[in-house]
Amino acid sequence: MNKSIFKLFGMSALVLSAILGGLSIADRPLVLEAHALSREQEKGVHLLGDGPASILIKGNAEQSLLNKSFRVYQLFHAENSQNQDSINYSWNLDTKAAIQKLVGQALNKAADQVHEYEAIDYIQSLNNEGHYADFRYFMETLRTELNATSKSVRNVTIESVDENNQARLEGLPFGYYLLDETSSSGTHSANSLCMVSTANPTSEIHIKSDYPELIKKIFEDDQNVGWNDIGDHEIGQSIPYKFESRIPDLNGYTTYTVQFQDRMDEALDFDPSSIEVKIGDYTLQKGEWVLEQNVDGDSFRITIPDLKAIVDREFASGLDGENGHNEYGQKLQLFYRASLNAKAIDRGLEGIENHVRLVYTNDPDSNNAQGWGSTPWDSVVSYTYHIQGKKVNEKDRPLEGASFLLFEDAACTRQVYVEKDGERFIVSQEANDQSIQSGANGDFLIGGLDQGTYYLKEIKAPEGYRQLLDPIEIEIKPTFVADRNKYTAQGEGLLDLSAGAKIKTFYSGLLNEEAQDLLVDVSQTKIGLSIVNKAGILLPYTGSYLTLGMIVFGCGLSLLAYKTIKKHEKE
Structure with missing residues (x-):
């Protein structure tokens, strides 16, 4: 899986920034779209108008600002005194009604009776410390109100960043600003509120986006690899x-x-x-998640209808009873298993992929289908390997009728079972008595193997040929990309495949052990193996000329021995 940070799910990002200086600016009840400067100009600069103020947005090290979107609300106009000793705020008519409504509710007075000084004093009085800060709650509520009522929102999509992953919003009038962070895919995420210095016309905001990583992994049981994006497995193995x-x-x-x-x-x-x-350490019960299979191109869907209710119930230690807010960040995990079937033989280098994405509620203000978002698809891959065998004699003539069994160990005690599938023999996880047999052209295919060492033992030789007494040792060695946690798609995980065999034979009283580098078709993840049975030398039989000669020679030796014995007796 590509390990880049994906925008997963969350609430609105609320960043409050004060930008002050100079003179107050008149209201602009317009929707302004920001655009980046050309590449020849400074990277990361986005123009929102012709004002003198700017906001510098600083992204996290592992979370690029590119394609992030923001709504920029000017809550108040701001004016500094000439010597910068004092600051005066005044209403922005576009946001005035929303602020008056919320402050009025807090002060228990009519909204239209709330003076700008009361609103400013109330906001300044709010506690801005900790996760449950009153200030943050107020701004979240205000953001909701502004999303429904504001007409002069400035919409910004970050089209470029500088070398430090920063973007600058320029051309703003001096003022007190609320930034509501969204993404290009519609994601809302509750991040941080940041109150910045009011002594400078440039404000800096460090975005602490609450975007967790979406990680999909497959388990590789060889070479102590464990969880990663790439694996290889036998057909039928539970992955x-x-x-x-x-x-x-x-x-x-x-x-x-x-x-x-x-x-x-x-x-x-x-x-x-x-x-x-x-x-976390809580396992959801079946009633808390719902499984659907084969829906609109998806193999399956697993839905958690109310994730918040489960977290608030099971992790109540962080729950604020007065406000109903909780501390989040617990690990969410979904585990399941799947196995390769016979279709895996035809996949070859492209592998057998599995893709996932997350669909989620992305807007706390929405109660309809428009309040949904989704992550990009993420992928992991598995490979499997095959032996294309051929049984021949030393003249390369194909031999039919040889039978083999496959084992995991040299002692041939742990059998790898197979099932016959036409002319192929497919690895099976179920015990059976099926052997691997060479066909009329000497060919046989063993499909669905893992990396590692196998032992192919001949249990029946072709008619008229001597059976190989020792198993053939076959080693399969794949080479994968160095970083196994950045897989994307279509065969980018497997770089190479090699295989070797050790074959022992015994002919004419001589033991021979041969090591072979086997031919490999990487594109098909297929390994070629040729097994040779030499024709035996015929023993003599009655009625042949050789037999007659041997009899005459034997009689001569007997007569010579008889005469020698008699000569010794006379002496």
Whole structure:
């Protein structure tokens, strides 16, 4: 899986910034779209007008600002005194009604009776410390109100960043600003509120986006690799998969729905009984998630209808009873298993892929289908290998009727079972008495092998040929990309495939052991193996000229011996 940070799910990013200086600016009840400067000019600069103020947005090290979107609200106009000792705020008519409404509710007075000084004093009085800051709650509520009522929102999509992953919003009038962070895919994410210095016309905001990684992994049981993006397996082997994420900040939501959508290659068989969903150390019960299979191109979907309710119930230690807010960030994991089937033989270098994405509630203000978002598809891959065998004699004539069994160990005690599929012999996880047999042209194919060492033992030789007494040792060695956690798609994981064989034979009283480098078709993940049975030397038989000669020679030796014995007796 590509390990880049994906925009997963969450609430609105609220960043409050004060930008002050000079003179106050008149209201502009317009929607302004920002655009980046040309490449010949400074990277990361986005123009929102012709004002003198700017906001510098600083991205996280592992979370690029590119394609992030923001709504920029000017809450108040701001004016500094000539010597910068004092600051005066005044209403922005576009946001005035929303602020008056919320402050009026807090002060228990009519909205139209709230003076700008009362509003400013109230906001300044709010606690701005900690996760449950009153200031943050107020701004989240204000953001909701502004999204519904404001007409002069400035919409910004970050089209370029500088070398430090920063973007500058320029051309703003001096003022007090609220930034509501969204993404190009519609994601809302509850991030941080940041109050910046009011002594400077440039404000700096460090975005602490609450975007957890969406990680999909496959388990590789060879070479101590474990969880990664690439594996190789036998056909029929139960393969573990997992999705891993983190619960985002759900404060502001009444309910929160999340759905895993999985698309499997047809060469994979899904095991529904293997599903396990966990939040931290809590395992969800079946009634808390819903499984659907074969829906609109998806192999399966697993939906958690109300993730927030489960987290608030099971992790109540961080719950603020007065405000109903909780501390989030718990690990969310989905485990399941699948196995390769016979269709995997035809996949070759492209591998057998599995894709996943997450569909989720992305807007706490929306109660309809428009309040949904999704992550990009992410992929992992599995490979499997095949032996294309051929039984011949030393003159390369094909031999029919040889039979073999396949084992995992040199002692031939742990059999690898196969099932006959036409002219192919497919690895099976079920015990049976099926042997591997060479056909009329001497060919046989063993499909669905893992990397490692196998032992092919001949249990029956072709008619008229001597059986090989020792098993043939076959080693399969794949070479994968160095970073196995950045797989994208279509064969980018397997770089090369090699194989070798050790064959022992005994002919004419001589033991011979031969090591071979086997021919490999990487594109088909197929390994060629030629097994030779030499024709035996015929023993003599009665009635042949050789037999007659041997009899005459034997009689001569007997007569000579008789005469020698008689001579010794006379002496």
